[in-house]
Amino acid sequence: MANKSKQRIAVAMVGEIKVGDRKMVNVDGKSIGIFNVNGEHVAVLNVCPHELAPVCRGRVTGTTLASVPGESLKWGREDEILVCPWHGWEFDLKTGDALADKRRLRTYPVTVEEGQVLIEV
Numbered sequence: 069m070a071n072k073s074k075q076r077i078a079v080a081m082v083g084e085i086k087v088g089d090r091k092m093v094n095v096d097g098k099s100i101g102i103f104n105v106n107g108e109h110v111a112v113l114n115v116c117p118h119e120l121a122p123v124c125r126g127r128v129t130g131t132t133l134a135s136v137p138g139e140s141l142k143w144g145r146e147d148e149i150l151v152c153p154w155h156g157w158e159f160d161l162k163t164g165d166a167l168a169d170k171r172r173l174r175t176y177p178v179t180v181e182e183g184q185v186l187i188e189v
């Protein structure tokens with residue numbers, strides 16, 4: 069069985085992607101979104117686990133927070149949530165987890181070295 073080793077690829081310069089914004093890159097034929105989540109870079113495969121939409125084209129926003137019955141809803145986690153453009157599923161950009169389902173986004177490890185953002189694929 070072939071053992072495909074991982075490689076680290078420079079995909080952006082630090083400061084290139086503003087908070088709440090993204091940069092799309094193509095690595096080995098895969099479309100990957102690089103997001104700046106409140107200063108932390110994350111890398112997400114541009115495929116929604118629901119029905120395969122280009123999820124990285126979705127809005128980056130916050131979400132309603134868990135609350136107790138009778139309490140008014142509160143908004144939070146601004147710039148941490150990616151909303152799929154097809155059916156509106158919400159995903160936690162830092163973990164890849166869907167907020168209302170067990171499926172998750174495919175994410176890649178990200179490091180910053182010498183002013184560059186690198187992803188491991």
Ligand code: FES
Pocket residue numbers: 116117118119120121123152153154155156157
């Ligand atoms: S394809 Fe993303 S929510 Fe349906």
